[in-house]
């Protein structure tokens with residue numbers, strides 16, 4: 070079905086009926102502001118679908134909520150990442166680009182035509198930051214008059230956004246337009262009161278976004294043939310003449326605004342029911358040939374909203390839009406999160422029902438509406454707080470939706486669990502610890518391993534060490550305390566430590582701030598038949614030799630097991646010994662501060678035949694391929710490993726992007 074779509078003649082787009090206004094308020098159930106609403110945008114934009122260009126005006130209303138005055142405003146011009154090969158994004162990609170490569174006609178840029186404050190044209194004052202080099206993704210505007218603490222300033226822009234041919238989350242492909250990171254966007258004031266500074270990083274291949282919450286009022290003038298999806302709720306729709314219409318969207322307590330327009334998309338909708346008895350309308354936008362996948366995305370998105378709402382805080386907006394991009398745009402535009410709107414992917418002939426890559430992509434992106442949308446961490450500095458924490462939550466949600474053992478694959482008798490897949494990946498986390506700024510990793514592989522997989526494994530390990538329910542309750546407290554704010558890693562660590570009632574420095578230090586992992590393995594295991602001591606005893610006349618006959622085997626065994634941890638991370642570990650008579654014995658080794666190995670000596674009426682380190686797979690920060698040993702007759706330990714599984718899982722996991 071999917072393959073047949075390529076080269077399909079869809080015919081000329083036909084005008085569609087005017088879309089119905091959304092009746093619901095921008096916040097589900099209405100009510101007061103949930104966030105400080107520091108950065109508020111009013112934008113009027115017109116799309117030229119032939120040039121793939123947007124002409125727009127923007128009014129930003131920004132409030133200085135800090136205690137120091139502000140004399141410069143920095144703005145992100147993200148689309149300039151795709152302007153030429155001299156952008157930081159292109160230079161830092163080292164040939165590894167997300168999605169399509171730029172073609173000669175496919176570059177994108179953001180041009181500020183003018184900027185005005187209080188009626189004064191300040192366009193000529195715009196300049197790049199001091200250390201920008203050839204990068205143009207940030208621009209600074211020095212102010213004639215500083216913004217005092219508590220004061221509000223209004224900045225008016227006229228700008229042109231040239232979309233790239235779909236590339237790293239945004240752009241066009243044919244008639245499909247996915248419009249993200251498309252308008253001048255102010256940075257965020259961070260730091261202690263009175264000593265605030267601007268956080269406004271240039272766009273790097275590994276960095277995503279960071280912005281303040283606010284309201285958005287965006288009027289989009291688009292062809293009347295198009296289906297449109299956008300952040301927020303549709304509050305007005307009018308004919309704009311010449312085959313165009315203007316759709317106005319309103320969003321509250323969000324930190325971004327993205328939209329999609331396409332003349333061939335259909336919409337499928339359903340409802341998520343929240344624990345607080347409210348509902349969320351879930352809409353999936355898809356090309357007709359993706360209809361069967363759209364159903365799966367709808368089920369996954371609906372389930373994800375219900376589960377995430379129960380696990381953390383309820384989804385606060387009335388609508389969630391899920392865009393399933395056309396096949397030829399999926400690599401560039403699929404798998405991305407925006408407030409109330411995400412793009413998904415994973416549709417392919419290989420993704421049969423039961424092979425849940427499409428579902429997983431949707432769950433992951435919808436999950437970002439919590440870990441990023443609501444808990445708006447700085448993705449440039451602490452990307453693990455949204456990607457890795459989201460991955461941890463995704464594994465739980467997938468297990469709840471599709472079953473613990475078959476959360477990722479349940480197809481033709483084959484089952485695979487998402488968490489185990491992640492754990493089985495024996496990837497080297499590289500030279501940088503998890504808590505590294507996204508732009509400071511050596512390459513994208515090291516960034517992904519640490520930010521996504523190692524973070525998920527770390528949280529799973531801690532969860533199993535302290536108990537799943539207690540950990541879930543602590544994470545819920547974290548989400549409640551920091552929703553509509555900008556939590557840091559410190560905030561997460563402090564919340565977990567206080568909620569779990571213990572100083573977790575022993576865990577967070579080595580796991581998040583140092584390179585390394587656990588390296589648990591069996592160094593030695595074996596049994597010898599037990600018997601009274603043999604040999605020569607006493608001196609002179611009293612000397613006596615005790616022989617095998619005089620000290621026969623007692624029928625029991627003395628077994629010795631040596632476990633080692635050659636890694637840098639130490640957590641309590643359980644060990645299971647299985648004996649020939651079918652009995653077993655559980656050991657516990659807490660090697661924190663006790664050296665890197667432990668010898669266990671056990672007297673038993675039966676021989677040792679099997680050693681399992683971490684038999685319940687509680688420790689996700691290790692490679693489980695060195696955990697299971699069969700002890701044969703002469704006492705040699707043979708590793709029963711599944712190294713193939715790691716390689717296989719790695720290949721599968723790479724299908725799912727950020």
Ligand SMILES: [Zn+2]
Nearest residue numbers: 433456726727
């Ligand atoms: Zn992600």
